[in-house]
Amino acid sequence: MEVWEELRRTPWLWNGFLALFGAVAGSFASAAIYRLPREGLSLTRPVRSFCPSCGYRLRWSDNLPLLSYLLLRGRCRSCGTRIGALYLLNEVGLALLFPLAGQTWAAAEGPAALVLLLVALTALWIAAGVDFGHLELPDQITLGGVPFGLLAAALVPAFHLWQPGAVPWGAALLGLGPEDPPRLLALASAAVGGGGAFLLLFGIRALFSYLLGQEALGFGDVKLLAAVGCLVGLEGAAWTLMTGVVVGAVLGLLNILRMILVVHRRRLRRGRARSLRSTVHLGWLLGRQIPFGPPLVLGTAFVLLAPGATHHFYLQTWPEWIQSWIR
Incomplete structure (x- = not known):
């Protein structure tokens, strides 16, 4: 922990390390966004990255985050086909997002919290990219997010206990209180949050599909919100959904x-x-018709990066705005 705190006290080193790590994660995200929605491909098969146009297997020097794209001028070394700017966007985006995450509660909580947060943000980024391009959310992230959320609650209860003395909604529904162990409160919040978020959005989907006479919402969105509920609890899923509806x-x-x-x-x-x-x-x-996954991902990112501010906005700031408009 001494090394951790020393690293955090050196801003240029801390932010530079996270930016570099983010660029690497962005390179991985680009591969995942391309592979997950396609038959015959997976995150591990083939092992090496390749050119979608000619099949050329990239060497390590062709796969350096940011640098390779710029040095090759956005083209394949073998066939010269232009590589989409989204590859660069993924690397730049996560290279900027990771240092931002390094300034949040997770860094103060410790290495485990920050690593879990960065993994969650990367997975959400991939989910948004796949949904944006293919109008589907990969089960590897939506269904895989459920055990991930439960694991995060067990390892870092602060994902649910971000407000000192407050009991998460899910834990309160089970009759638990502030005197109960933090890990128990977090696990209860994760379990109720996942199940409650699933039932809530499933019900909304069924209702509007019936009223409109067509599918109003993809089932992948329902599974994604269930994973969000496991990660940040019932209240976090509620704020995510509200943000997603407005942005959407x-x-x-x-x-x-x-x-x-x-x-x-x-x-x-x-x-x-x-x-x-x-x-x-x-x-x-x-x-x-637009994908609902990216707005949900944006709402989840707000909750993950600034849980206290998001909670305060929806329970205090927003109601005060409405009251002032009514008056």
């Missing part, structure tokens, strides 16, 4: 507007003028 609604509206403009421009180029109503209707049909 905003993104959905922007996507519909984008598709309306796309339809309008294409019709103008083709000289096929149509009524505004027809253009809006087609844009709405094309733009209304």
Whole structure:
């Protein structure tokens, strides 16, 4: 622990180490986002990374986070095919996110807490990437997140006991109190949080699917929220869902507007003028379906990185805003 604290007291070394570790995690995330939704591929088969275009097996020098992409100018060394910028985005994104996580409660809690937090953030990043590109959430993360959340609760109760003296909602529902052991409170919160989050979103999915006459929500989203409940408890899952709904609604509206403009421009180029109503209707049909996984991931990240601030926002700040608007 002395080495840990000494490292934290040296900001440039601490942040540099986490940024480097994040870039490596981003490189892994790129491979996972490509492999998980495809038949015949897995995280371990084939072992070495390869070019999706020509199948060239990358050497270690071709797989250096950030550097390889820049030195090769975003192209395959063998066939010259352009490599998507998303690979670089994954590495840069996690290289920035990891130092941010290193400034949160987890670093103060200890190495185990920070490692579990970084693993969770990487898994969530991968889930968002897969859902964004393929409209599906991988079971390896959604179902695998359930035992991971239970393990995190057992090893680091602070994932659920982030507020001194407070009893997690799930533990309180089972009749537990502040006098009970922290690990028991965290495990109870994880178990009730996972089950409660699953039932909540499953019920919402069933209700809106019935009302709309079509599937309103993917089952992968239900499984993801169950994993979130195991990781951060029932209240954390609730804040995640509320954030996801708001962010998803905003993104959905922007996507519909984008598709309306796309339809309008294409019709103008083709000289096929149509009524505004027809253009809006087609844009709405094309733009209304967006993946719900990324908004849920964003909500989970808020809860993981700033649990106290998120809890305070939804229980105090937000209600005060509503009351001020009503007045």
